[in-house]
Amino acid sequence: MTLFTALVDDAGLFPPTSLHMSEALARNRRGVEEDVEVLTHRFLCPASRLDRLRAEDWQPRRIGLIKDTPELPPFDDLPVDFVEARLPAERTVEDVARELDLPSGIRLFVEVPPGKFVPDVPAGVGLKIRCGGEAADAFPPVEQVAAFIRFCAENDIPFKATAGLHHAVRHFDPTLGVDRYGFLNLVLAVCEAVAGRDPAPVLRSTDVGQLVQLARNVPEETAKRARHLLVSYGSCSTGTPVDDLRALGLIEEEA
Template identity: 30%
Template sequence: MSIPNAVRILLEGLVDYAGLFPPAQLDMAGALQQFAEHRDSDAAWMLGRFIVPAARLGELEAAAAPLFPRAPASDPWRLSVLSADPSADTARITAFNDAHADHRAGLAVIDTIELKAATAADIERVAAGVRRGLVTYVEIPVSADPAELLGVLARVGARAKVRTGGVTPEAFPSVTDLARFIRASVDAGVPFKATAGLHHPFRGAYRLTYAEGSATAPMYGFLNVFLAAGLASRGLSLAELEQVLQTGDRAAFTLDDLGAGWGAYRLDLDDLLHARTRIATTFGSCSFAEPVDDLHTLEIL
């Protein structure tokens, strides 16, 4: 089965692997082994970065030593570091990148940093500590109108991060809040990544954890979120964006060689490429296999 152009654009490099975090919460060796296997899989083109807390970089270096690519022409592992204090973490990030630019040490690069801030002042403070050259995402709250915070992110040259779920129903933002965030991100010209709760392509009720007897809750679909981002740039209203986010029917969406659509609305391939590069860039997931398996089940891949 050939993969439609729209699917290629939507999914390429889409999933940042967060196997260290709940609900998977693997140990370092297990998460790194999973990432290495995913890099060698048929779905490797969908894989983005390995997400690691800055405080665990030393642990990662030791555990990944046998896994990092060492051939001179190999593609390095790309890492995104979670940092609570980028000023303090700059030295270790620089040292890591300097060491692993040499193929004999194993090729890897930290090219992205993820921060968290609740106020405009917090954003300015944490962004000021970031080393030049790192793509910077700042997780912001979305329970209130995020327009002001997104304006600050635009001013400091950072991107936004939105939490789209978790291991409890309360961790999921309301449909109204998420639609408002997407609309405001487009209006501010601030790209965003999503994190948590996006294991499945389309909206539906799913288990919150992998534990036996886990509760279920409505989860957002990653295709819902990323198509909503593209459609927001075409001027859909907040009410319409909410409908996109809540649509669980696969038949309501089209994905083909000419573009993608929801209902009567269409995005051509240029629209999709713009959405992926300038609006909604990636999402973090503690599972890579789960999204891939669902896409196969739905015959999208």
């Protein structure tokens, strides 16, 4: 199904899973060997841990490099296809793109605060939105996420998402006392924006049956356009998204 093919990046090194490098790579390898279509098989790795990754016997087929160091270390020996960097205060996306000056073929995604207006995004550069975290105040309001999606749809800006998207459908987390976004809600919200509708109601929905029906009724062209915009999202679990989609009947069970 177009909506869910190559949707999930592997963020096993990051909280709350926080796997050791060897464990995270072993899990990534299993996903590659099992050829799970929902997974991108892109391994998200902080720049500060590249040497540790190089020391392992097995290397991922593709790497999303997370800039957590003042300068990016050399990485031309690794299959890096994405670089993700945060937008510093008082800087523009164009500033970040110019300063990093990435080689051709490597895509840059700049993480911006959900409520921050980003007037000028250079061609070929994508954005990134954080949908949650380890504290309640890390979860942005629906209105901010909806505005971000509309902005990307109206300006044809691809984006990635990260954090908080643990399950398919929006649900209440009693530990944090907050509603967690669902990745199915997010995908369908992008479809709504593509169709010229407000994405906010779908982002808020906890109606599983309605969301499943919406997903099944998305026209193929809308799905393609939506996934052009929503490139992927990072998940600390690579099993839960697949299990959720199978349980909802949106992808086929393994033979």
